[in-house]
Amino acid sequence: DAKTTQPNSMESNEEEPVHLPCNHSTISGTDYIHWYRQLPSQGPEYVIHGLTSNVNNRMASLAIAEDRKSSTLILHRATLRDAAVYYCILREYSGGGADGLTFGKGTHLIIQP
């Protein structure tokens, strides 16, 4: 899987939007961009994924650059429960789902009350 680069940590205030960046300059045309987050002492949970177009779901939005070399996960209104490590992961489309995920170091998001 291609490599991603994320800031080690970010801090935000409760009830404010949070923009978590991810660089993936070596992304290939068939790589999907996935985001997962891991709350303390828990397994990761899926947040969102996309290929080219921006995506929205109940948890977050994903903004993908036109050249696809970077993306931004947007939490529209952060709460204390959003404090977690956020992982940006590229997944090559293989049609089978037979490969595990390659986790980088992620971004540790700190939310201040």
Added chain:
Amino acid sequence: GAVVSQHPSRVICKSGTSVKIECRSLDFQATTMFWYRQFPKQSLMLMATSNEGSKATYEQGVEKDKFLINHASLTLSTLTVTSAHPEDSSFYICSARVQNGANTEAFFGQGTRLTVV
């Protein structure tokens, strides 16, 4: 979303003993499950891919005789840490995907905190 349940959530064992961790997909069938390990303040590292009805595939550097994986049914995979030592103390996490493609989301268990004393 689909649910993956892991048991136990926490276990303490004596050095030299074996520990079994179960991973169940509760509301879907999983031909393939994945086992990860996470040391404190580090990221998840894939240990092995568990395939229903066949042998697991281990990542480089992971001892297959030490970490025994059994995937006897479409809803259950087990990881047994044999002859555990303090350096095996870690957070073990399993994962599965709903069987409809590579770019569906992965579902993770809540993790098992293993402490070997």
